[in-house]
Amino acid sequence: MVSIFDPTEYKINSKANWNVVAPDYHYNWANKHEGPFKSTVQVVSLAEINPSDKVLDIACGTGAVSSEIFSRLGKTGLLVGIDMSRTALTIAKDTTHGPNVNFFEMDAENLGFDFLFDKILCQYGLMFFPDTAKVLKTLRKILRAWWKNCFCSSWSGRRGAIF
């Protein structure tokens, strides 16, 4: 039997799955900063966040990276986190909040921003997007200095996180 990959169906299933697993993912993994999640501090450190930066966290999930970004921002900075899982976003909002923090339920393949970010981060997110190239092209448009300042991490098994 031949099955054709359907990106729309894939995203519906992925969203439903993350809505179920988000609490377990957060409290048993992402929030612990151990194993694969040692990379949370590493990827945010690489980004060299300045207090006044406008920062976007793509596929922010339950907010592990967002929280670390927020700890480095000043009052004039801005943190925006987007994810397609409402359950994950509820945890992110509980953990990180302030007048300069916004979390939106949004598909990374259809980002809706009409201003520029200074830094964009995406930890363990790229591999979930059916059309990664489309996402990266959009990031280039909404990044102030498009040739730098985009920081992504992925997982490579025994070698750990790659940046």
Ligand SMILES: C[S@@+](CC[C@H](N)C(=O)[O-])C[C@H]1O[C@@H](n2cnc3c(N)ncnc32)[C@H](O)[C@@H]1O
């Ligand atoms: C492995 S988690 C990573 C979460 C967070 N970045 C972290 O480091 O803990 C993957 C996240 O990608 C989100 N995601 C998957 N596909 C997405 C899409 N098309 N748009 C937005 N978020 C998406 C999921 O909802 C999930 O929260």
